[in-house]
Amino acid sequence: MHQCYYCEQIFDSKEELYEHVEVHSDIERNNEIMSRKKQAARKEKQ
DSSP states (O other): OEEOTTTOOEESSHHHHHHHHHHHHHHHHHHHHHHHHHHHHHHHHO
16 A cells, blocks of 8 residues: 555555656646746736
């Protein structure tokens, strides 16, 4: 049994867990990119 440290979902194998964790890392990366774009847009307006 393996548990995702982001959402605490449980998986039977490490492979399933690793595939699942990629979803979280993609979401975090996208959020980071979007926050940078928003900050850049704010600076341009000033």
